[in-house]
Amino acid sequence: MVYLVGYLIFLFLELIIAVSLCAFALSLLFSSFMGSPYVPTKQKELLFFLKEAGIKKGQVFIELGCGDGRVVRAAVREYGARGFGLDINPLLIWWARLRTWFAGVRNIEYRTQNIFNADIAQADIVYLFLMPELIAKLSDKLNRELKEGSLVISHGFKVKGWEPYLEKTISHKPFPTYYYRIKKTS
Secondary structure: OHHHHHHHHHHHHHHHHHHHHHHHHHHHHHHHHOOOOOOOOOHHHHHHHHHHHOOOOOOEEEEEOOOOOHHHHHHHHHHOOEEEEEEOOHHHHHHHHHHHHHHOOOOEEEEEOOHHHOOOOOOOEEEEOOOHHHHHHHHHHHHHHOOOOOEEEEEOOOOOOOHHHEEEEEOOOOOOEEEEEOOOOO
16 A cells, blocks of 8 residues: 555656646747747856946846846846846746745846836846847837947847947857947937
8 A cells, every 4th residue: 555655646746747847848839939949048158248248236137038047147146237037938937036046146036028018228238149030129129218328238149230339249159249339319
């Protein structure tokens, strides 16, 4: 009888793990269909390009399409920024919150939200690692809503039409990183 109970508990745990993995896989597919797949940035890379951004304590750092939150978490932990991570995938937001809690990092708010509906006006720095088509759709919003002097860091892909805003490009493998400074014209 004891073996049967143990076996049933084992089967139940296996079922929970299998369902969880299926749900996670489906959520990743959902992210891909919504515009950008979940592709985490390597820790060494992100520390380098965050250093190049010149983040100052208290600046508002927003990561659009934050996935597991590793970039915004590093900006808050390393530079004392106030962080916001936005992603359309609720499972990735849950994972980002969990990882942030375990890392003991505070001063980050994660939201399950469509990035096109997000309030980004207070951002000093916006980071994105999105597909070119999504960046193209987002560029008008960024230009319209961000304040003069805000920095947009696009990892992997250029923002088309933003050549006048380009401050620097860091070419490294596997993806270059582009730094754009918002300039308002009167």
